[in-house]
Amino acid sequence: MVSLAFDPQLMFKVMEKAYRTGLLDKGNALLGEALGQVIERNGLNMEDLINRMDMAGEETVTKLDRALSRSTLLLKLAGNERMMRAASKMLDARPARRLAVKGMVLFLERTMAKADGNLPPLKEQLRERLEAGRERLTAALGR
Numbered sequence: 001m002v003s004l005a006f007d008p009q010l011m012f013k014v015m016e017k018a019y020r021t022g023l024l025d026k027g028n029a030l031l032g033e034a035l036g037q038v039i040e041r042n043g044l045n046m047e048d049l050i051n052r053m054d055m056a057g058e059e060t061v062t063k064l065d066r067a068l069s070r071s072t073l074l075l076k077l078a079g080n081e082r083m084m085r086a087a088s089k090m091l092d093a094r095p096a097r098r099l100a101v102k103g104m105v106l107f108l109e110r111t112m113a114k115a116d117g118n119l120p121p122l123k124e125q126l127r128e129r130l131e132a133g134r135e136r137l138t139a140a141l142g143r
């Protein structure tokens with residue numbers, strides 16, 4: 001059995017500040033939007049998505065445990081109320097929200113692809129991203 005090693009009191013303080021600054025509510029809304037996009041783009045329903053998240057193996061839990069055990073400094077930095085207020089204010093801007101959702105969707109889809117064993121090699125992923133960026137730029141320039 002793996003135990004999650006982190007300071008619960010510190011985590012509580014960080015989450016409390018995130019709530020007070022509005023960052024928690026904004027983050028939850030963005031996560032909901034990202035989950036909706038993942039469901040739509042991958043032909044899933046909420047039950048499928050929850051089942052996939054629930055299938056984390058012991059290796060994944062062990063990695064999470066190691067990351068959490070080293071997270072005290074990061075939690076202290078993340079718990080800076082000024083930084084949270086700035087992040088919350090930044091998320092009021094539509095481009096920042098879109099970028100945050102896009103990052104979450106990318107993370108969730110990559111995680112699912114890795115779990116399914118069909119995550120392409122990094123070189124191929126970079127090539128696809130560069131090509132997609134080139135196509136968007138060409139379309140924007142009207143060529």
